[in-house]
Amino acid sequence: MSGQSTKPLSFIEELTWRGMVQDIMPGTSELLASGPVRGYIGFDPTSDSLGVGNLVQVMILLHFQRCGHQPVALMGGATGMVGDPSGKSAERNLLSEEQLRANLEGQRKQLEKLLDFTPGPNQALLVNNYDWFKEFRFLDFIRDVGKHITVNYMMAKDSVQKRLETGISFTEFSYQLVQGYDFYHLWKHHGISLQMGGSDQWGNITTGTELIRRMEGGEAFALTTPLIKKADGTKFGKTESGNVWLDSSKTSPYAFYQFWLNASDEDAKTFIRIFTIKSREEVESLEAEHAAAPHQRALQKELARDVTERVHGRAEYDKALEASDILFGNAPVDALSRIDEPTLLAVFEGVPQFTVPKSDLESGIPLVELLCDRASVFPSRGEARKLVLAGGVSINKQKVVDPAFVQTTDGLLQGRYLLVQKGKKNYYLIIAD
RNA sequence: GGGGAGAUAGCCAAGUGGCCAACGGCAACAGACUGUAAAUCUGUCCUCUUCGGAGUUCGAAGGUUCGAAUCCUUCUCUCCCCA
Numbered sequence: 001m002s003g004q005s006t007k008p009l010s011f012i013e014e015l016t017w018r019g020m021v022q023d024i025m026p027g028t029s030e031l032l033a034s035g036p037v038r039g040y041i042g043f044d045p046t047s048d049s050l051g052v053g054n055l056v057q058v059m060i061l062l063h064f065q066r067c068g069h070q071p072v073a074l075m076g077g078a079t080g081m082v083g084d085p086s087g088k089s090a091e092r093n094l095l096s097e098e099q100l101r102a103n104l105e106g107q108r109k110q111l112e113k114l115l116d117f118t119p120g121p122n123q124a125l126l127v128n129n130y131d132w133f134k135e136f137r138f139l140d141f142i143r144d145v146g147k148h149i150t151v152n153y154m155m156a157k158d159s160v161q162k163r164l165e166t167g168i169s170f171t172e173f174s175y176q177l178v179q180g181y182d183f184y185h186l187w188k189h190h191g192i193s194l195q196m197g198g199s200d201q202w203g204n205i206t207t208g209t210e211l212i213r214r215m216e217g218g219e220a221f222a223l224t225t226p227l228i229k230k231a232d233g234t235k236f237g238k239t240e241s242g243n244v245w246l247d248s249s250k251t252s253p254y255a256f257y258q259f260w261l262n263a264s265d266e267d268a269k270t271f272i273r274i275f276t277i278k279s280r281e282e283v284e285s286l287e288a289e290h291a292a293a294p295h296q297r298a299l300q301k302e303l304a305r306d307v308t309e310r311v312h313g314r315a316e317y318d319k320a321l322e323a324s325d326i327l328f329g330n331a332p333v334d335a336l337s338r339i340d341e342p343t344l345l346a347v348f349e350g351v352p353q354f355t356v357p358k359s360d361l362e363s364g365i366p367l368v369e370l371l372c373d374r375a376s377v378f379p380s381r382g383e384a385r386k387l388v389l390a391g392g393v394s395i396n397k398q399k400v401v402d403p404a405f406v407q408t409t410d411g412l413l414q415g416r417y418l419l420v421q422k423g424k425k426n427y428y429l430i431i432a433d
Numbered sequence: 434g435g436g437g438a439g440a441u442a443g444c445c446a447a448g449u450g451g452c453c454a455a456c457g458g459c460a461a462c463a464g465a466c467u468g469u470a471a472a473u474c475u476g477u478c479c480u481c482u483u484c485g486g487a488g489u490u491c492g493a494a495g496g497u498u499c500g501a502a503u504c505c506u507u508c509u510c511u512c513c514c515c516a
Contacts, residue, residue, distance in 0.1 A: 231471085232471090265468095296468080328469050382481065382482055424463090425469065
């Protein structure tokens, strides 16, 4: 029961109550208290889309901006060519330059949507470290930068230590120096004095602050966020079908919405603090609401709404919500058949679809064949059969338990669609054409 | 270089001539219960299957045997101890 919002929280206070601070370099909060600061976070272009895991860093930048500081997102056009050994147990494959460019472009678009780039004193900025590395000659680099850091210092880093047994190429070993130089460059030429990132970046960040100190006697700061894990200890950001991406062609808005909606109660409390900018009061009142009526899942719904809307926009959220209502709501079975065709197609946009000739369906297709050979719902007939017997398959929301069932055109929605449900949460649409 | 231990399914791990497609556990998937939660209970979990079965596995290759994950030979790799 704190008083009403008196004065706005500082950046550190904001992150602290949200549980987003892992490590912070001494002097950082004094720096931030002294006035607007420029700070940056690097994004590794290993994919053409950011994943929900990267969203943590985006949120950090967003809070940073909202607290009056200036956020800078660094695209790793150069570092991406080297490969960060942090958290990797084996040498990585290098990305082709072409791939790298495509990845940068994809991520750039997403970042531009998530941060506020409207011109102003603390508008977000985007930089690419390739810009200052492309002209940097190897000999110059090892003379001007390499000279300031000892191999002993670099070897002491966790990311390197962990690879000493199994091996690490010179390329990956050098990574921290390349990233460290970024920090130096940004500090020197762009007045950036703070680098943030995930806790696995601590080593790389401190190489940067060290470089700044040794090359120019300057001072720079660091802040890292904890690694996000689910309450059951498993990795955050993955589902059965893989990574959850921000790109709607890789993870449909519907699947994205479902990802957040499916968070456990415990996780929802953590996630709503990290992935939304809701105030402490709002979060606590949602928690109270949730505790009073857990089955309403106010936390999950609000979390999913907030994040989906921010990433995919209002229209996509509405569609995802509608689809979820239809698929999981308690609407009577015949509600399904009343949905008009455009709505149906919009709802199932993010659901795998298969087409079978209508004429085949007229003569009837055995269920197992339909789900395995005609539509890749199952990889083998045996498997299809087993799950049907186990009661895990529904068509048009009605359970089918007879593996010998023959599907005909009877019951086609709108005369041409079949909604197949495998388990509780996996939907497929079969179109009779 | 000398000595020892080991390699079994996605992971951990039992099995040391037939009863072994291989005990357990974890993970995963499904069902029940619920709230699209957690916990719990149940089922599935090498591949295919017309659910009757069929096929291919126990580091690799050969061999002994009616029969091998299990015995023998060679090879590959991992770990530990001594130098």
